Amino acid sequence: MQYNHQEIEKKWQEYWAKNQTFKASNTSDKPKYYVLDMFPYPSGAGLHVGHPLGYIASDIYARYKRHKGFNVLHPQGYDSFGLPAEQYAIQTGQHPAITTETNIKTYRGQLDKIGFSFDWSREVRTSNPEYYKWTQWIFIQLFNSWYNKDSDKAEDVSTLIAKFEAEGNTTVNAVCDEDIITFTADEWNGFSSTKQQEILLQYRLTFLSDTEVNWCPALGTVLANDEIVNGVSERGGHPVVRKKMTQWSMRISAYAQRLLDGLNGIDWPQPLKDIQTNWIGRSQGAMVSFKVDGNDANIDVFTTRPDTIYGVSFMTLAPEHELVAKITTDAQREAVETYVEATAKRSERDRMADVKTISGVFTGAYAIHPFSGKQVPIWIGDYVLASYGTGAVMAVPCGDQRDYDFAKHFDLEIPNIFEGVDISEEAFADKEKSVIANSDFLNGLPYKKAMKTVIYEMEQRGFGYGKINYRLRDAVFSRQRYWGEPFPVYYKDGMPQMIEKQHLPVVLPEVEKYLPTEDGKPPLGNADVWAWDTTTNTVVSNDKIDNETVFPLELNTMPGWAGSSWYFNRYMDATNDGDFVSAAAVEYWKEVDLYIGGSEHATGHLLYARFWQKFLFDLGLVPVDEFAKKLINQGMILGTSAIVYRVAGTNKYVSLGLKDNYKADELQELRVDVKLINSSDELNLEGLKNWQPQYADAEFELEDGKYIVGREVEKMSKRWFNVVNPDDICEEYGADSLRLFEMFLGPLEQFKPWKTSGISGVYSFLKKLWKLFHNGENFEVSEGEPTKDNLKTLHKTIKKVEEDIENFSFNTSVSTFMIAVNELTAQKCNNKAILEELLILVSPYAPHIAEELWSELGHENSIAFAAFPQFDGKHLIESEKEYPISFNGKMRFKLKLPLDMSKEDIEKTVMAHEKTQEQLQGRTPKKVIIVPGKIINIVG
RNA sequence: GCAGGAAUGGCGGAACUGGUAUACGCGUCAGAUUUAGAAUCUGAAUUUUGAGAGUUCGAAUCUCUCUUCCUGUACCA
CATH class of the missing domain: 1.10.730.10 (Isoleucyl-tRNA Synthetase; Domain 1)
Incomplete structure (x- = not known):
């Protein structure tokens, strides 16, 4: 009987499906083990051989753990909301749900052929209402929570309201909006309901706010920073402008420190932890308030070097800073306005790319140095970013290169406050080596002591305090798109109201067009039946909106990362209709033991999912506050493109070995389908002629009767014709071969080419x-x-x-x-x-x-x-060892000796050996090194 | 600029705490079988680990200097 992979693989795949071999139970005497892959977005292109790499690795591990006696949970599903299906809907009118369903069928067919041991009874799809019901529910939990810094966790807003009612908000220590008004209990109790809701919104973990967003008018949507390339949209190349819009945001900044601390307890790759650490961007320093001379304004700055405060010789505000207009003197007004206008025109991208040009303008105003009382000029400059810190800096040119360059350029004072340091050429930024001078009470102090002293002093005098600042910004949670989770939100008197749990899910409405409306509303603005009737608790026609009992529903949808931020919990109890996951199931499976996926999700999915998990943990809904104990990033499998060389202006193609007969500019490189190439890089000429019409009457310059192609390793992509489909491999060699080969290519984490x-x-x-x-x-x-x-x-x-x-x-x-x-x-x-x-x-x-x-x-x-x-x-116990005999570290011959032989006997036997004498040629060795069981080295 | 990682035959890659460098596979060449090809079997070659120094009896592995490449990130105050 021959090995017939097609027959065997079909037979066993059917067997596993029929017998539900890999269905996991939520109760077992065995220890549990949860192996998870990052679930795929089902794209229209289907899988190529690069995609299953991580799935194969996790499947091997899952199967191994079953052999080792574990109750293994190894589920799979689809992250099925997303832009491509929506774009396709815009072009063709086909409902994204249909596109998605078709694509999932393709994916499932491809996955099944590879023989994964997934428990498909637990499949989740983020676009299914039964699933996104719970995404909506978690959103509501976030809305109903605030972050209490005293208990350092999220709490129900009822505890906040209780505090307001009893003590007002002055004693509340919360992570909330910056521009909070203070009020007493009496004032609170006297506020209108709308006013109270407005205030509460400033504390909730998901909240509405006017945010500056990247608005792309042509696409009619907000874009994330990574969706913009060179100032235009990645998709279509349309211009992008900054625009203020009312958007839902997630108060992830409340969790900045815990997200940082949590990294210590999880076994994730160090580079990935570094990326997250960097992204969260903790910096320790102080807030200092500078008074503006002759004005009631205060300029607050954040600095990591309060110890250098005596080195301040000017201040710089971001051009967008709100105080700019207020403090600018009449004499400088025109110059300042011109400058502000000029910078506003430049995109964020331009400003960041262009770091060498120094520009700025004097406002005419002066601040008062809080310690020395000296006047320091206030400038504006675009090297200060409005979005970081307070959008203003105290400039210490002797200790910061950017301040130094700015000062040199505009000929500002550069006082030296470091002991024994030359600053005639550049700033001295090495804080660990610095000793402060010319700074009154800080003189002679090294960095750390100076920091402590100055912060203490500022706090005593009341114009500054120690502060930890994070780069991590609150995450915008609204998208002007159709194919995403609708918010379970309607608006009453302009205030958002949550729809109760028992009425979820709020199902995505049907629309005629998937584009934004003509007056710029999101695609859901096209829906005719998109209003909430509070008497029947159903979605009703927009005609019925009376703002008495029927209200308009939210038109935005949630971003792609909403559904993926908690799906790992859903797998534990995927069909539960009464809860997002049952307490028993989550108590049993707890967390993912092994998570495999790409590192490109470091600052997206992997950060948001950790945030939601910590939130759910605070509410007591999950037992652990990190969802994945161990994570592995699989590398990418790259394609090996095939290249033919066309003589410019002709239809003649030159084989690789002969291309040196031509000048480089006479040849054009064209990529051809890798299917036309055999294992020796030889091109199938007939196949090429039939492949594309342009090659039908091609001529070839051959070497040894063959056309050899050039090869290039690059990402697998349709446009390079280097995509290899796993179905073809399974057909020809079988899934077992595919699995073995993908693993055999090289280390899992590494990038490696497919051949x-x-x-x-x-x-x-x-x-x-x-x-x-x-x-x-x-x-x-x-x-x-x-x-x-x-x-x-x-x-x-x-x-x-x-x-x-x-x-x-x-x-x-x-x-x-x-x-x-x-x-x-x-x-x-x-x-x-x-x-x-x-x-x-x-x-x-x-x-x-x-x-x-x-x-x-x-x-x-x-x-x-x-x-x-x-x-x-x-x-494996051996009685003999074939010793390598080395002379001065170089192995010359081998000798079999018993392992229990003593060192002395080994030396005698080796020295007596004829080959030893041959090597030594009469010399006497200086030393003989014998490591029993390993090696013998003769020196001399 | 900053942070992290990597460099081993023609190619993908092995080499555990320093101890026989190139396991395993691809490709190449030769031979056998075959009408031929495919398939199968047998055998062979590639030469010192990016460069230079150091520690050591002994370095791909440890230390230093340099080069190149990759990834992330960037006026973050």
């Missing part, structure tokens, strides 16, 4: 494995005692494979299998006991062939739960 030709190696490995169980056409294994060599090979393999899987070194375990099969073939081993254990080792990697041979061996049940072989070191 289909390499797959023949793992394919012939599978055929060799098959042969071990067969004699010609017949299945044949022997029952007797295994030989010593058989056992040695097996146990060596058990040990290595187990270590490799535990270390996620899947590439090396594939080579270990190859070595094992090669050795057993050489030993002519067909011993049942040996082969049975070998099969279990192989089965996480190549489950189909393993199941088939396992059943041939007479087993009735799936191999999936067979106990992992037990390693026994006694089979």
Whole structure:
């Protein structure tokens, strides 16, 4: 019987589906283990061979854990809200739900062919109302919460209202909006309901605010920073302007410190932790308030170097700073206004890209130095960003290079407040080495002491205090799009009202057009039936809006990261209709033990999901405040494009080896379909002619009768014609080969190129494995005692494979299998006991062939739960060692010696050996190093 | 600019706490089988780990200097 992968794989995939082999139970005597992949967005293009890399790795680990006796949860689903389906709807009118459904079918078909051990009974789709009902519900929980800094956690707003009613807000220590008015209990109780709601909104964890956003008029939507390239939209290249809009935001900044601290307790890749740490951007310093001379305004600045306060020789405000207009003197007004206008025209992008040009203008006003009482001029300059800190800086030119450059450029004073430092050329920014001088009570103090002293002094005098600042901004949560979760929100008197839990989900309405409305409202503005009737608690026609009992619903939808911020919890109890996840299920599974996915989500999904998890933890809804214990970033599989060289202006193509006969500018590089290339980089000329009309009458300049293409490693993409579809690989070589090969390519985390030709190696490995169980056409294994060599090979393999899987070194375990099969073939081993254990080792990697041979061996049940072989070191004990004999560190020959031989005897035997004498040529060695069991080195 | 990572045959990559460098696979070449090809089997070659120094009996591995490449991030006060 020949190894027929197509037949076998189909058979076992059907078996697993029919028997629900991988369905996980929420109760078990076994210990639990939760293995999760980042769920895919089902795009129209389907999967290419790069996509399943991480899924294969996690599947191997999940299967391994089952063999090790764990109750494994290994689910999969779809992050099915997203822009591509909506764009397609705009172009064709096809409802995104239909596009999404079609794409999911394609994905599912492709995934099934690879033989994953997913528990599909727990599938989630973020665009299903049964799912987004709970996304809406979590949103409501956020709305109903505020962040209490005293207890350092989120609490229900009822506790906040209680405080307001009893004491007003002066004693409340909350993370909230900046421009909060203070009020007493009496005042609070006297406020109108609308006023109270307005105030509460400033404290809620999700809140409405006027935010500056990147508005793209052509697309009719707000864009995130990473959706803008060179000042225009990534999609379509349309201009983008800054615009103030009322948007929902998430108060993630409340969790900045906990998001930072939490990183210490989780096993995530260091680079990823670094990215998040950087993104959160904690900096310790002080807030200092400067009075403006002859004006009642105060300029607040944040600084990380309050110790250098005596070095302040001017101040700089961002051009957008709200005090600019107020403090500018008449004499300077025109210059200032011109400058402000000029900077407003420049996009954020331009300003950031252009860091060398120094520009600014004097406002004519002066601030009073809080310690020295001296006048310091106030400038505006675009090197100060409105969005960071307070949008104003105290400039210390001697200690900050940007302030230094600014001062030099405008010929401002540069006082030196460092002991023994030359600042004639550049600023001195090395704080650890600085000792303060010319600074009154700070003289002679090193950085740390000066910091403490000055902050204490400022707090005493009341114009400053120590502060920790974060770069992390609150996250805008509104999108002007159709294909996303609708908010469970209607508006009464302009104030947002939440729809109660029992009336969820609020289902996405039907619209005629998926574009924004003509008057600039989001796509949901096109819906005719999009109003909330508070008497029936249903969505009703807009005609009925009377603002008495029927109110307009929110027109924005939630961003892509909403649904993915909690899906890992939903898998634990995916069909629960009464709760987002049952307490019992989440108590049992707790958190993801192993999460595999790309590092590109470092500052998006992975940060937001941690935030929501901490929030849910504060509310007591989940038992742990980090959702994933261990995370691995898989690398990308790159394509290997094929390049032909056309002689410019002709239809003649030159083979790779002959292109040096032409000048570089005479040749054009064109990419051709990688399917037309064989394993030796030779182009199929007939195939090319049929591929695209432009090649139909092409001429070729061949070398040795062949056309050899150039190769280039780059991302897999349709436009490079280098995409390889896993379906084709499964068809030709089988899923087991695909799985083994993807792992064999190299370390999981690394980026590596795909070359289909390499797959023949793992394919012939599978055929060799098959042969071990067969004699010609017949299945044949022997029952007797295994030989010593058989056992040695097996146990060596058990040990290595187990270590490799535990270390996620899947590439090396594939080579270990190859070595094992090669050795057993050489030993002519067909011993049942040996082969049975070998099969279990192989089965996480190549489950189909393993199941088939396992059943041939007479087993009735799936191999999936067979106990992992037990390693026994006694089979590896050697009595002899083939020592490498080195001379001055270079290995010259080998010598077999007993392992229990004493050092003295080894030395005698080695020195007496004829080859030693040959090497020494009569010299007497200076030294002989003997490391028993390892090496012998003769020096001299 | 700052932070992090990497560099090993023609290619992808092995090498555990310093101890036989290139395991395993692809490709290449030669041979066997075959009408031919594919497939299969047998055998072979590539030369010192980016460069330079240091520590050591011994360095891909540890230390220093430099080069190149990749990733992230950037007037963050």
